[in-house]
Amino acid sequence: MPRSKAAFDDLRPFEFREPPEVLEADQMYTVYEIARLLQGVDPDEDLDAETEAILLDWAVPWMLDHAEQFCFAEPDRDDEPGFYGLRDDR
Template identity: 45%
Template sequence: MPATKDEFDELLSFELHEPADILDPDLLYTIPELARLLQGLPVDAELSDFNESVFIDWAIPWMIYNQDDLVFAEPNDEDVVGLYGLADE
């Protein structure tokens, strides 16, 4: 159900990070790891399944928006879907 803005004490603006501001140029990350970094968390932070799902929901559009700055690698581990990192300049 929609909520009116006056129900909240504070409304925050979106702060989308540039890939180079949060990713190490020498590393590749899974989507859950990227999602944590976008929230200012360490890549190995423990999250509930619900929070991880919400963070991933935010990460995927960010990845699409920043696709020109990112690269993709097929992982060696069958349990990992993909690895993503900064494109070389």
């Protein structure tokens, strides 16, 4: 159900940061780590599955929107996630 804007103490602009503002140029990250970093959460923090899913819901579209800025590396094993980092040739 919609709520009145007056019901909120803090209304902020809806802005996403650019990948270089979130990721280190010389590092590769899993999508789970990127999702945490986007929200200011330590990449190694243990999260429950529901919270992890919510963070991924934000991260995946952000990554797709900035796909031209990313490179990809295959995971070490088939049951692990791949790695993403900033492209050097931007």
